[in-house]
Amino acid sequence: MEVQNQTEFSEFIILGFKNLQEIHFLLFSGFLIIYLFTMLRNTFIIIMAVVDQRLRTPMYFFLGNLSFLDICYTTTTIPQTLDLLLTERSSISYMSCVFQLYFFFSFVGIECLLLAVMAFDRYVAICNPLRYSLIIKRNVCLQLGAACWAGGFINSTIHTYFAFQLPFCGDNRLDAFYCDTAPLLKLSCGNISLNQRLLLTIGLFIAWSAPLCVLLSELCVLSTAIPLSSTEGRQKAFSTCSSYLTVVLLYYGSCIFTYLRPVPSQSSVNAKLIPLMYSILTPLLNPIIYTLRNKDVKKAWLSIMGKI
Template identity: 50%
Template sequence: MDVSNETTPFEFILLAFSNSNEWNFLLSGFLLITYLFTFMGNILIITFVSIEPSLQTPMYFFLSNLSFLDVCQTTTTIPQIIVHLISGTNAILYERCIMQLFFLVLFIGAEALLLAAMAYDRYVAICNPLHYNVVMNYKFCAQLVSASWLTSSLNATIHTLLTLRLPLCGINKINYFFCDISPLLAISCGDISGNIIAMLAASPVMGIGPGMCVLLSYIHIILRVLKMHSSDGMRKAFSTCASHLTVVLLFYVSSIFQYIRPFSSYSLSKDSKIALFNNILSPLLNPLIYTLRNKDVKEALQKRMMKKIP
């Protein structure tokens, strides 16, 4: 292949944006409101968990880390999309595109592993409650969170380095709202088999493995709950897991559709809108699900509000 044909573009043009100024204005307004709600909701959870003594437990330690990941994930993509929509330009520098890909893969991967750790936490709490404080001590919880970040950082680094080596032959038009693995593979003019192998190799660690951990944890939880003689105990056990299970289903279904299905089945024009929806939906719903459906959080909020009322 001629080396001159392997030039790297200075910038990428994101084709997923509409040319309609009216549509762009409406979408930018919707995204801005959604981002502000997502940002404030998750920051409030982080702050509230850190200052409320009754929430100083492993479950809420994981929840605050999940909220931090949601803030990071949405900040990686949504503000840039809003700027593109408002300014009317849909160009992104090559270096920024690569950085966006790295951080997006990092945060999504870390969230997948963290959700598995949260499922294990619920398993120990319900199936082995007498040993919960011993097993889920602060050191072990911190190790689980650290392992999630380190494993996802390694995964993101590998995918980013493999993407950097791809020949693009001057092609700079991406039919997507932001930079991700699949749209960059789609415009490569070289062999992408190494990238595909890396994605397949990472799926057991970053997707299938954590997903199986969640599945097995909840199978044991359900079996244990069904053996309870007290209806109040069953109701309490299910209520403590309902929030987490809802978040898990939202995250894994969207992530599997976005990253783990065969590359040959990708349709960038359709997937770009689904990916945008996924990057908005889960981080927005997480704080709502955990506050509206969680009894501990609602009781702590009520106590805080009662203290402030003279």
């Protein structure tokens, strides 16, 4: 990507921790624990999906993609955040900001699409079990997975390119915890209307249609599973769907709230805190939600530990 810019500075100043010097150690410890737990849990899921024959199914193929994505997701932001907290620096180089924004925005788009694909897989498995093997074939899984990753990177390429084509007139202070689109647009002294139209147009497809597909698929799952289940089965189905929808809608809701509002209307508190909902909490909760009450995962874990 060829980035042209009209600035003379070579770094951005991160203001996210400006007024939190007294609790830097507490924040460092919290972020480190979250990062380690996210890495370990998602790594275990990937290992189990690869090693255990019982988990070589479309559902665990997509879950393995989600786990790998969450590892990349958190690695894009948390290590740099830990470095800022540990060294008490507040700057990030210009090119580091470009790459961080590019990969972070890529993973945001990929996860939005991948969650919708996983909801479709879940819908077919429960509502059309007899046709599942005909609809969700191996090549279909590969194509859907590749489409999610390609769509996320294409989306990020567009936004990153046009964001760093804007002129920045001297103020290099980012009121955020990491490089993100909205804080960068607020620094620009140029016309950001094109960037906002791009966020809105592409966001309508990724951030609105995807959660709508998830919501409709879960409603279909509930309408199919509950009438055929016992009282205990209904409670389990409702509990599973509600926990799944909670995390998914939390992710989509925070993304919509962050990227699909006018940049000038975003307060500094929202600009800094809301992104933490999908950049840290969602990768932390995904392994728990998707493996909750999952007997196959428990058996695979016990089998691997037994071999070790």
